Amino acid sequence: MTPILEVRDVKKYFPSGSSRVLQRPTGQVKAVDGVSLSLQKGKTLGVVGESGCGKSTLARILMRLIEPSSGSIFLDGEDVTRLSGSDLRRMRRDIQIIFQDPYSSLNPRHSIGEIIATPLRIQKTVTKSEEVGRVKELMHLVGLNPEHFNRFPHEFSGGQRQRVGIARSLALNPKVIVADEPVSALDVSIQSQILNLMQDLQTKLQVAFVFIAHDLSVVRHIADDVAVMYLGKIVELGPANIVYGHPTHPYTKALMSAVPVANPVSGRKISRIVLTGDVPSPIDPPSGCRFRTRCWKAQDICASNEPELLDRGDGRVSACHFPELEA
């Protein structure tokens, strides 16, 4: 089956240093450095990594908000990397985004109705007379009172605003929705409501999600596959139950030990791995394995040879010279 979304070796290098006209950029920020992914129709791919590892950059590339430095993106089998003009506009219907910040993602001067209708108006998918009906239908779908359509964002709570963002992302019946940390800005009590809503919508509408998060716990319940990113690269990728059940990359392991354990009375003592030090700068990443500056298993080879993403025999790949394979 062809994946609904496929990403092949995508890279994004930002010029770093001064952006002033007469000053040459001094280096490059390798924000995304060779990422390959695929996502099946109606499934969810979780993308996890610490702040600054390039998750949002990847999301913006997928949305064609920024151009990748190299690599290609296939949407439903079609190479959309170099589309422009009306082809690009048409392609935009199929992939939509939900942003992290429910405050800055809604224009404060527009009513909720106008906000949800914006994609409909730009893409001209419905007539003026059908518009209100479609907006109310979408509001109902995400659990908002459709009668509130002429209210303004400042009259809603964070969770409700995020529902507005979700309604807007559904307006064009996309095949893929990229959700960039959709719940990190919300109260913990609200997070699960939004996650449940997204799951319900997925079952109902068969839409595929790229679900970005900075910790594994949020992704755990929603993702079919998980990709773990570190400094612009994927270090481990595989089916969620396999990656969660037995992480092979030290970084994944470290992230998992940051997750609160569901049943602390199980008797087993869990050794917590605490990541020390900061993430190195993506302008000058460490040689060899990028994680080596914080890895407790690092050897000489980790500094000289970059580990490749290797199949670990269970449908999962990871990039480490000393993976934690099952005995």
Add this chain to the structure above:
Amino acid sequence: MTVADTTIVGLSPSRLALARFRRDKVAVVALCVVVFFVLIAIFAPLLTSVFNLSPYALDRQALNDYGNPIGRFGGMSWNHPLGVEPGTGRDILGRLMYGARVSLLIGFIGTIVTTGVGLVLGMVSGLRRGLLDSVITRVADLTLAFPSLLLIIALNRPLTQRLESMGVPKGNFARMTYIILVLTVFGWVYMARLIRGQVLSLREREFVDAARSFGASNTHIVFKQLLPNLWAQVIVFATLSLPGYVAVEASLSFLGIGLMAPAASWGIMLGDSVKYYRADPTYLLIPGVTLMILVMAFNLMGDGLRDAVDPKSDRQQL
């Protein structure tokens, strides 16, 4: 709950701002004062002819042999409620009303033109960073570094003549055009800077990316996404800069740039009155106080507007 209560009406940010403004007593009074002046200015010809207060008619009867007004307080009388001009006997109230026309005309046109130019340049600068932005920013810095008053005085004659030779009607019309021109050349910078800063921060907001991700054109981004977020500040800023232009017009007329007598302008009146301030201090006081009231009213109204559109306030504070 009645049926009417269930109809849900959203309160747009501008309606909230209006509600807040209306509860600000000082601002409302200031607005009334401004409206009063505007009405006077509009109806000055009608009012002066009805009450027989022509700003041009010379009334020698009101003056003594030395050319000074007869009577107390600069010759206040039923015929001339605010007295007469020393030397000519022209009615001061009439001249004051006509002066309001000049002040407000320059104030409004100056504000509209500078705001327009500043808005466009500020938006271009903020949206297209790069070379164009650098050029606009440098020109703005340069403009601020210029000794503007000196230039305005020095260029007055040559530029006014140039305007006249380019077909602008001679005399006071060309002089007014010159004033508005120099006000724009030196005034656009402040608005442009404000807008550039706003655009730089707005363009990073995710709703702009959201619109782009639907395939929005640049026109849509500018007119539907950015401008609705800028209007409030543009209006506040314009309101607060208008009194500045009124004062500049008065100062320039005072210095002999701009309108010339017998045309009436508060600046001309002030300039004229200093010659008589010993014999007739009321003459100096009247245009001075009037100018002060108008400028203050605009400033208080602008302050009220600024508080009303403050984005930090929300429904709870209503």
